[in-house]
Amino acid sequence: MAQKPDNGDTVPTNHLLPGKSFRQGCIAKAADPLPFEALSSLMGLALPRRTALLASLAPLLPHAAMARTGKSAHVSTSSHAHNTNTLHAPAIIRGAAPPPPLVMLDPGHGGKDPGAIGYSGTYEKHVSEAAAAELERQLLATGRYRVALTRASDRFIPLEGRVEMAQAHKASLFISMHADALHDSAVRGASVYTLAGAASDSQTAMIAQSENSADLFGGPHVHATSPEVQQILASLVSEETRRGSTRIANQVVSSFQSRISLLSHPHRHAAFVVLKAADIPSVLVEMGFMSNRSDEAALRQAGHRAMVAGAMRDAVDRYFATARIGVG
Numbered sequence: 001m002a003q004k005p006d007n008g009d010t011v012p013t014n015h016l017l018p019g020k021s022f023r024q025g026c027i028a029k030a031a032d033p034l035p036f037e038a039l040s041s042l043m044g045l046a047l048p049r050r051t052a053l054l055a056s057l058a059p060l061l062p063h064a065a066m067a068r069t070g071k072s073a074h075v076s077t078s079s080h081a082h083n084t085n086t087l088h089a090p091a092i093i094r095g096a097a098p099p100p101p102l103v104m105l106d107p108g109h110g111g112k113d114p115g116a117i118g119y120s121g122t123y124e125k126h127v128s129e130a131a132a133a134e135l136e137r138q139l140l141a142t143g144r145y146r147v148a149l150t151r152a153s154d155r156f157i158p159l160e161g162r163v164e165m166a167q168a169h170k171a172s173l174f175i176s177m178h179a180d181a182l183h184d185s186a187v188r189g190a191s192v193y194t195l196a197g198a199a200s201d202s203q204t205a206m207i208a209q210s211e212n213s214a215d216l217f218g219g220p221h222v223h224a225t226s227p228e229v230q231q232i233l234a235s236l237v238s239e240e241t242r243r244g245s246t247r248i249a250n251q252v253v254s255s256f257q258s259r260i261s262l263l264s265h266p267h268r269h270a271a272f273v274v275l276k277a278a279d280i281p282s283v284l285v286e287m288g289f290m291s292n293r294s295d296e297a298a299l300r301q302a303g304h305r306a307m308v309a310g311a312m313r314d315a316v317d318r319y320f321a322t323a324r325i326g327v328g
């Protein structure tokens, strides 16, 4: 039975699993790298042609089936959001103010997928869930955002389903939160990832492969999107969305810089399935590595998670302050 980590304190070590070792996702079973070159010719297609192609592929997409099931994310709104229903004089004259932007938080893994298992047995899924709950609390406290979570409990959600939820909620920003493991237990520090067809380095390629393998926990009824469809989806990500993703990534890195230890070259990119919402700036934050004794110990502490969340909240604040979109 899963343990609840978000009671404000320490994330529990799960003693039910054998050994004091960590696991690199299920990298051994991971799918082959995506053949991005194989379909590179599609990249040259005009957008209407690609859109039509994607529409014809829609029935094959697993997340389309999910949408029909009506599964929805956990959504919270700040008191400010409720206040938009109040009739202020300016609102009557100029029309209703737009609602605050919705930030979609995505705690990695969950349910039968524990994510990485830490040096002393901590599950990544518990750390990501506790950190996302803290970031939700801090974002709502600003009164400037609505916040939705892909999961607010310990349950399994396929990767495409997470993207689908962000799109269904018309999220302005998508933040996936993780604490992965590497074979080298000496590596520590936070890092930030955005979508790209090719990984920026071999370490990032391994992390992307590990994160993308999460769907293998879904069993035979969860069909991962084919590499061909993934390539088309990646090609549909607009330049504007890419710029937004880079901007939030840079803001997170600069927020972390003075407070949290970072990997060298902390902004990296790779083909993460969970970052492929065509129209929503998306970033994946590895808050540290469960395979490192110091990072794992820090991420188990509520105080450290509050500091990480505070840095991410500041990054979100600066992102929207400079975007001049969606802020009422």
Ligand SMILES: [Zn+2]
Residues within 6 Å of the ligand: 108, 109, 115, 116, 124, 178, 179, 180, 211
């Ligand atoms: Zn992860």
